[in-house]
Amino acid sequence: MRKETAVGGGSLFGTGPNGIFRRTVPKPEEPDDRRMLRVLGLPQLTMIGVGAIIGAGIFSLAGAVARDVAGPAVLVSFLIAGAASLCAAFAYAEFAGMVPRAGSSYTYAAAVLGEVVGWIIGWDLLLEYTAIVATVSIGMSGYAGFLLESVGIDLPVWMLGAPGTGEGHRVDLIAMLICLGVAWLLNRGTRTSAKVDVVLTAVKIAVVLLVVVVGLSRVDVANLTPFAPFGWGGAVTGAATVFFAVFGYDALSTAAEESVQARRLMPKAMVWSLAISMVLYVGACIVLTGMVPYHQINPDSGFSSAFASSGLPAVAVVIAIGAILGIVTVSFSFLMGASRLWYAMSRDGLMPKWFGQLHPVRRVPHRATWILGVVAAVLAGLLPVQQAAELTNIGVLFAFVLVCAAVTVLRYRRPDLPRGFRCPGMPVVPVLGVLFSAWLMSFLAAQTWLRFAGWLVVGLLVYALYGYRSTRRVMPGGSVDLSTLDEAR
Structure with a gap:
């Protein structure tokens, strides 16, 4: 591998062999019997992305x-978050077409901004992905409760939520079982688990389409007025919150080493998954706030409750089932992302190799998957959803800032590198991604910043x-040249 000129070869803060800012790319792929299987095509990759976004x-x-927070202007919140996410998606797509390796923004940042920056992002995303799996599993409880009540099943109060979320609540058992079940599914192997994810994601998309098509006939325009009852500041604050819902392609990019023709297909899957999801989001937001006055929306089972109150209980039950399946696919995508990220960091020596070891038959990082699944289950069972979700947005927005900055730096530093996809509107689009992400981060609470800083110090x-x-x-060695990265098959 051809080395770049080392800057400050012996300096701790240089890019030479001893420098923490040396630019690294993952080792060449392992022999066939020690690497993950390349079985994911464009449809599977796109479905994994949609599965991670919609839930x-x-x-x-x-x-x-x-x-x-926003009233009917929640539609604007999703559009703002989507615009910010699109700018970052283009940056991710350029990197995915150039560095088709597991690890997502950890790999991209290490290759362009240096090893220590890559570590910070990887450490950050390990927490974020695990917290997302816990958060979305907790979010399923409202729809699960609605569904069980509709068929006359009353579960014991102690298993309906984390301590402090309701009288008699001790643990959210359903959320814990979801986390463990997804870990089990992922350990069945990439081909098997991806097939299940594709089926469940297709069902979820069909349910969202059902919501939009049937719900539009029940929209009362009067419910959309006032459109922004909390002011436009409320819509922006809402964007910082719902950003949680529009960055699933980040988890998708961790599966690069399980994709056929990763350099060509990964960028397409990222853009397609975000585009499909945003169209569905816009339609669903119009339906939800048009069917029910915003102050009467049930925050736990919004769509099912709205359809039930509109005289469509059968549709409400179908929506509840779709919501549960949808949340399972989100958990699948992000737990897959977390385990592949841990695999990449262990392979590169930043974490003990034991954690990233692949199963001898299924060739998936089974130890990391089970550990992360158990941690997510504990968080989901014992924490209220607000605490589980607190760090999610700030961590991903922070990663977006670095990725958008890195793709700009690399385009001008190394314009000669082969790229399977080129971010359009350079440098305006990635700069907008940086500004959008930083702007949304400014709306997050000071306590969230402090907890995030504490996690980074530990890292x-x-x-x-x-x-x-x-x-x-x-x-070993100093900074490397990305142009020497072998073409992914």
Whole structure:
């Protein structure tokens, strides 16, 4: 692998062999019997992306934001979040077409901004992805409760929620079982789990289309007035919250090493998954706030409750089933992303190799998957949804800022590199991605910033005490040239 000129070869803060800012790319792929299987084509990749994007964000989060933050202007909240996400999606797509390796923005940041920046992003996203799996599993409880009540089943109160979420609540058992069930599914192998995910995502899309098609006939335009009862500031604040719902393609990019023709297909899957999801989001938001006055929306089971109150109980039950399946697919996509990220970091020496070891038959990172599934289950069972979701948005927005900055730097530093996709409107689009993301981060609470900073401090300690030395044994040398990266088959 051809080395770039080392800047400050012996300096800790240089890009040479001992520098924390040396630019790294993953090792060449392992022999066939020690690497993940390339079985994912464009339809499967797009479905994984849609599966990660559409879930609790539309089925639960839209109702809560409409009722408490934005009113009918929740539609604007999704559009603002979608615009910010699209700018970042183009940046991700360019990197995915150039560095088709597992690890997502961890890999991209390490390749362009340096090893320590890649570590910070990877450490950040391990927490974010696991918290997302817990959060969306908790979000399923409202629809599960609605569905069970509709068939006359009353579960024991102790298993209906985390402590402090209701009288007699001790644990959210359903959310815990979802996390563990998804971990089990992922460990069946990529081909099997991807087939199940595609089927469930197709069902989910059909349910959202049902919501839009049937719901539009029940929309009362009077319910859309006032459109922004909390002011336009409420719509912007809502955008910072619903951003949780529009970045699933980030998890998709962690599956690059399980994709056929990753350099060509990954960028397409990212853009297609976001485009499909945003069209469905817009239609669903109009239906939800048009069927029910915003202050009467049920934040736990918004769509099912709206259709039930409109005299369509059978449709409400179907929607509840679709919501549950939808949340399962989100959990699938992000738990898959977290385990592949951990695999990439372990392979590169930043984490112990034991965690990223592949199953000898199914060739998936089974240890990381089970550990993350258990951690997500504990979070889902014992934490209220607000606490589980607090760190999600700030971490992903932070990753977006770095990825958008990195793709701009690399386009001008190395315009000669082969790219399967080129971010349009350079440098305006990625700069807008940076500004949009930073702007949305400014609306998040100070407590969220403090917790995020604390997690990053712990991560830097892990890097200093283990990762710095270990990764130099696994990937020795200084900064490398991305043009030497082998073409992904």
